[in-house]
Amino acid sequence: MNYQQAVEFLYAQLPMYQRVGAMAFKKDLTNTLALCARLGNPHRNLKFVHVAGTNGKGSSSHMLAAVFQSAGYRTGLYTSPHLKSFTERIKVNGTEVSQNFVIRFTERASDWIAEIRPSFFELTVAMALEYFAEQKVDIAILEVGLGGRLDSTNVIEPELSLITNIGWDHMDMLGDTLPKIAGEKAGIIKAGKPVVISEHQPETDEVFIRKARELNSVCTFATDRVTVTDVSGGFEIGIDGKSSFRLIPQLKGDYQRKNIAGVVCSALLLREQGWQISEAHLREGIERVVELTGLKGRWQRLSDYPLTICDTGHNFDGVREVVTQLQKQKYNHLHIVWGSVRDKDITGILALLPTEAQYYFCEARIPRAMPARELAEKAAGFGLQGLVIPDVNQALAAARSAAGGDDLIFIGGSTFVVAELDQL
Numbered sequence: 001m002n003y004q005q006a007v008e009f010l011y012a013q014l015p016m017y018q019r020v021g022a023m024a025f026k027k028d029l030t031n032t033l034a035l036c037a038r039l040g041n042p043h044r045n046l047k048f049v050h051v052a053g054t055n056g057k058g059s060s061s062h063m064l065a066a067v068f069q070s071a072g073y074r075t076g077l078y079t080s081p082h083l084k085s086f087t088e089r090i091k092v093n094g095t096e097v098s099q100n101f102v103i104r105f106t107e108r109a110s111d112w113i114a115e116i117r118p119s120f121f122e123l124t125v126a127m128a129l130e131y132f133a134e135q136k137v138d139i140a141i142l143e144v145g146l147g148g149r150l151d152s153t154n155v156i157e158p159e160l161s162l163i164t165n166i167g168w169d170h171m172d173m174l175g176d177t178l179p180k181i182a183g184e185k186a187g188i189i190k191a192g193k194p195v196v197i198s199e200h201q202p203e204t205d206e207v208f209i210r211k212a213r214e215l216n217s218v219c220t221f222a223t224d225r226v227t228v229t230d231v232s233g234g235f236e237i238g239i240d241g242k243s244s245f246r247l248i249p250q251l252k253g254d255y256q257r258k259n260i261a262g263v264v265c266s267a268l269l270l271r272e273q274g275w276q277i278s279e280a281h282l283r284e285g286i287e288r289v290v291e292l293t294g295l296k297g298r299w300q301r302l303s304d305y306p307l308t309i310c311d312t313g314h315n316f317d318g319v320r321e322v323v324t325q326l327q328k329q330k331y332n333h334l335h336i337v338w339g340s341v342r343d344k345d346i347t348g349i350l351a352l353l354p355t356e357a358q359y360y361f362c363e364a365r366i367p368r369a370m371p372a373r374e375l376a377e378k379a380a381g382f383g384l385q386g387l388v389i390p391d392v393n394q395a396l397a398a399a400r401s402a403a404g405g406d407d408l409i410f411i412g413g414s415t416f417v418v419a420e421l422d423q424l
Contacts, residue, residue, distance in 0.1 A: 001103050001106060001107055002103065003099035003100075003102060003103055006099075006102050006103045006106040006107070007086050007102065007106075009106055009110065010086070010106060010120060010123065010124075011120070028150060029150065029152065029154060029155055031116055031117070031118040031119070031122045031152075032118070032122045032125055032126060032152040032155050033155055034112075034116050034118075035109075035112065035116060035118060035122060035123065035125075035126035036126055036129065036155060038112055038116075039126060039129070039130050042129045042130050042132070042133035042134075043129045043133075043155060043156050043157075044157075045133060046076075046129070046132055046133060046137065046140055046156075047138065047139050047140070047158075047159050048139070048140050048141070048142055048156045048157070048158040048159060049064055049139065049140075049141050049142070049158055049159060049160050049161075049162065049266065049270070050142050050144070050153065050154075050156060050158040050160075050161045050162070050188045051064070051141060051142065051143050051144065051161075051162045051163075051164065052143075052144040052147075052148040052151075052161070052162070052163050052164070052185045052188050053144075053162075053163050053164030053165045053166070053185065053198070054164075054165050054166055054181070054185075054315065054317060054318075055164065055165045055255075055313070055315065055317050055318045055321070056164035056165050056198065056255070056258060056259040056262070057143050057144060057162075057164045057165075058079055058143060058295075058298075058312075059251055059256060059259045059295070059298055060162060060164050060198070060259045060262055060263055061077060061079055061141045061142075061143040062077065062079070062289050062293045062295040063251070063259065063260070063263045063285060063286055063289050064141050064162070064263055064266060064267070064285075065077040065091075065094075065141045065285075065292070065293050066094075066284075066285035066286065066288060066289040066292040066293050067263065067267055067277060067281055067282055067284075067285030067286070068138075068139050068141070068275075068277070068285070069093055069094065069285065069292050069293075070280075070281040070282075070284040070285040070288070070292070071275070071276055071277050071278070071281040071285075072276075073138040073139050073275075074092065074093060074135070074136065074137045074138045074139075075092065075093055075137060075138065075139055075140070075141065076090075076091070076092050076128070076131075076132040076135065076137040076139070076140030076141065077090075077091045077092075077094075077140070077141050077293060078090055078091075078125070078128040078132075078140065078141070078142045078143060078153070079143040080121065080124070080143065080145050081415060081416075081419075082419075083296050083297055083312075083415070083418065083419040083424060084296075084419065084424065086102065087099065087102065088294070089124055089128070090124075090127065090128045090131055091293065091294070092131070092132070092135045092137060094291075094292050094293045094294055096294070097127075097128075097131050101131055101134075102127070105127050105130060105131075109123060109126075109127075119152075121145050121152055122152045125145075125152040125153055125155075128140075128142075129156075139159070139275075142156060142158075144185075144188065147184040147185065147187070148163075148184050148185040148186065148187040148188040149183075149184050149185075149186075149187020149188070150184070150187070151187075151188075153188075154187060154188055157190055157193070158188075158190060158193055159193065159270060159273060159275075160193060160194050160195070160196065160266055160269055160270055160273075161188045161189055161190065161193065161194070161195040161196070162195070162196045162198070162262055162263075162266050163185050163186070163188070163195065163196070163197050163198065163208065164198040164199075164258070164259060164262055165198060165199060165201075165258065165317065166178055166181055166182045166185060166201055166203075166204045177203075178201070178203040178204050179203060179204055179206075179207050181204075182203075182204035182207040182208065183207055183211075186207055186208055186211040189208070189211050189212055189215055189217050189219075190215065190217065191215040191216060191217065192215070192216050192217060193217055194217060194218045194219075194220065194269050195208065195212055195217055195218070195219050195220070196220050196221075196222055196262055196265045196266045196269065197219065197220070197221045197222065197262075198222050198258050198259060198261055198262030198265075199221070199222065199223060199258050199261070199262075200221050200223060205221070218269075220265060220269065222261040222262045222264070222265035222266075223261055225239065225240055225265050225268060226238065226239060226261045226264045226265045226268075227261075228257040228258075228260050228261050228264075231246055233248050234246060234247055234248035234249060235247060235248075235249065235257060235260065237260070237264055237282075239264070239268065243279075245279050245282075245283060247282075247283045247286050247287055248287055249286050249287060249289075250286070250287055250288060250289050250290045250291070251286075251289060251290070251295070251298050251299065252298075252299045252301075253298065253299035253311070253321070253325050254321075254324070254325060254328070255321035255324075255325070256298075260286060263282075263286065264282060267281075267282055296424055297310060297311065297312040297415070297418045297419075297424065298311060298312065299311050299325065300424070302411075302421070302423050302424075303423075305405045306331075306335075306400065306403040306404065306405055306406070306407040306408060306409055307329070307331065307407075307408050307409070308396075308400070308408075308409040308410075308411070309408070309409070309410050309411070310410070310411040310412060310418045310421060310424070311410070311411075311412045311418070312412070312414075312415040312418050313412060314340075314341075314412070314413060314414050314415055315344075315349075316348050316349055316352070319349045319352050319353075319412075319413075320352055322410075322412060323352050323353065323354065326354065326408070326410060327354075329408055331406060331407050331408035332404055332406045332407050333358065333403065333404065333407045333408075334354060334356065334357040334358070334407070334408050334410070335357065335358050335359075335360065335399040335402065335403050335407060335408070335409045335410070336353070336354075336357045336358070336359050336360070336386075336409075336410050336411075336412075337359075337360045337362060337392065337395045337396050337399055337409065337410070337411040337412075337417070338353075338359055338360070338361055338362070338375070338379075338411075338412065338413040338417070339361070339362045339363050339364055339369065339370070339372065339375065339392065339413045339414045339416070339417035340369075340370045340375055340413050340414050341364075341366075341368040341369060341370055341414055341416070342368060342369065342370040342371075342374075343368055346370075346375075346378065347378075349413075350378060350379055350381075350382040350384065351382055353379075353382070353384055355382070355383040355384060357384070357386075358385075358386055358399075358402065359376075359379065359384050359385060359386025359387070360386055360387050360389050360395040360396070360398055360399050361373075361375045361376040361379065361386055361387070361388050361389070361395075362389055362390055362391065362392045362394075362395040362417060363375070363390050363392075363417075364392065364414055364416035364417050364419070364420055365420065366416050368416075369414075369416065371390075372388045372389065372390040373388050376388045392411070392417050392420045392421060393420070393421065393422050396409070396411060396421065396423075
């Protein structure tokens with residue numbers, strides 16, 4: 001195989017959640033364990049931080065990886081989905097997995113697929129674990145794909161678990177109440193290993209406290225130890241009410257304050273375990289996370305005139321944060337390029353969106369995408385008016401043609417819409 005053939009083989013042979021939805025989700029760790037066994041269980045000789053949550057887990061994973069890199073550790077990072085290239089999912093010190101490794105692994109795994117019948121995600125988790133072992137990383141940050149308890153990444157034994165936020169997403173698979181969803185996320189807590197919860201949420205706090213108690217795990221709510229306060233251009237980070245330092249995060253958006261609290265608290269607990277992480281490492285990692293890890297799509301500025309921003313927030317809580325951030329921007333007119341997926345109830349999301357904006361309804365090139373015309377019809381019921389331009393980049397071009405220099409253009413609604421931007 002060459003690289004393109006290897007990736008096409010993975011896409012064609014294995015059910016991929018990003019493309020087809022719930023039918024690709026395997027509520028079982030059997031396949032991942034079987035794959036790991038074929039590889040000699042590489043995860044048993046590695047150290048991990050495991051990150052779950054409804055929103056913020058990708059940003060938090062990247063910031064933690066950047067902090068460890070700043071501290072001089074050889075750091076693996078596994079996240080999903082990718083935006084542009086499959087290799088974005090697996091990185092060591094910010095460098096994407098080599099195409100040659102993807103080819104070698106896929107050729108080996110092709111002999112097992114008929115027998116084990118893994119999902120796309122199960123195989124990529126196994127690929128990441130094998131790569132991190134081959135690269136002899138000091139620590140690997142693993143982002144949960146969906147849920148936690150039955151997610152393929154949950155075969156590991158972490159140094160620490162971090163759970164960022166509990167919100168309304170994937171209710172058909174994780175549960176129809178916040179405590180049920182939290183229970184699935186809490187499944188990454190391991191016996192005797194500390195867990196950090198990024199924020200207090202009255203509906204779910206007790207779920208984590210109870211689970212940690214059952215497993216003799218110390219449960220720490222980040223905001224009990226870490227404060228994140230606005231200062232000019234950034235945040236002041238307070239630690240245990242005794243010390244503080246300032247930083248200007250590279251990831252913009254006020255919602256990052258919650259993620260930063262969780263990352264800093266996790267670093268404090270890891271430092272207490274013996275990891276050499278200083279305040280300087282924390283500052284450097286958070287202030288340089290994009291250049292250190294290559295993270296894309298989080299309140300990312302694409303141009304200045306007109307100001308053009310994209311963000312991958314796509315569920316109710318994520319979109320609510322995006323809308324709050326939009327309300328803080330200064331502009332003459334607002335233009336929104338928006339797409340969604342068809343297997344999600346978007347009525348609550350549409351109700352959040354500003355009615356004064358000019359919309360450009362589009363659709364990503366995946367089977368799950370909601371047709372742009374159907375999306376426009378649903379949006380009209382919430383007073384959202386605009387043009388139907390299915391291609392994402394053509395929709396953005398139309399918005400730029402209509403916008404003045406002091407207007408704001410926002411692109412979002414779906415990770416897959418953002419992923420198809422040529423400019424990203």
